[in-house]
Amino acid sequence: DIVLTQSPGTLSLFPGAAATLSCRASQSINNGFLAWYQQKPGQAPRLLIYGASNRATGIPDRFSGSGSGTDFTLTISSLESEDFGLYYCQQYGRSPWTFGQGTKVDTK
């Protein structure tokens, strides 16, 4: 199985700051098949990015994804209050489809 390791575990930032979240895979992910999700307390995850760098419908352009192979990054250019929460990466290059353990972005 492909193991995804996200870092850091927690990111404490002020609103307006930039956030950089990392997702590292134990094996190369085929075709850049890597997605990012946001989850807020008591809510279901929401798709942000698919194919490593494509924003899902309705996702603001302050969210961007990059990377290939085993190293991927989610960047939030300027944090807004609604961006604080948990972020997960998911690989779908090979079954079983696996998620990282998550990065919490909270307010400083």
Place this chain on the structure above:
Amino acid sequence: EAQLVESGGGLVKPGGSLRLACAASGFSFGTYSMNWVRQAPGKGLEWISSVAGGTSYIYYADSVKGRFTISRDNSKNFLYLQMNSLRVDDTAVYYCARAYDFWSGQVYFDHWGQGAVVTVSS
């Protein structure tokens, strides 16, 4: 707008059974791969099962293989998860999720239900 609504969660004793249902609306249900993803309390997300649109292809995570059965009724737009031999570590919120395009390998989850809480405890 696609909508997914889970039902059937609850409290069950270890070794017991439970069936979850997911009602889908707002999209052509039969053409999409449907999936169950769970989240244990305070933990991350775990994909557990998928069924392709035509029901020919079914996949399970090793953690539930042989105990859980996924199925779908395309005439009623429902997805199901039959959970048998439940264990304490199956306690989680169970999400129904639609995959974007199973046949091209793009199994990312573009729509999610609100989740059903399953608690396994004596």
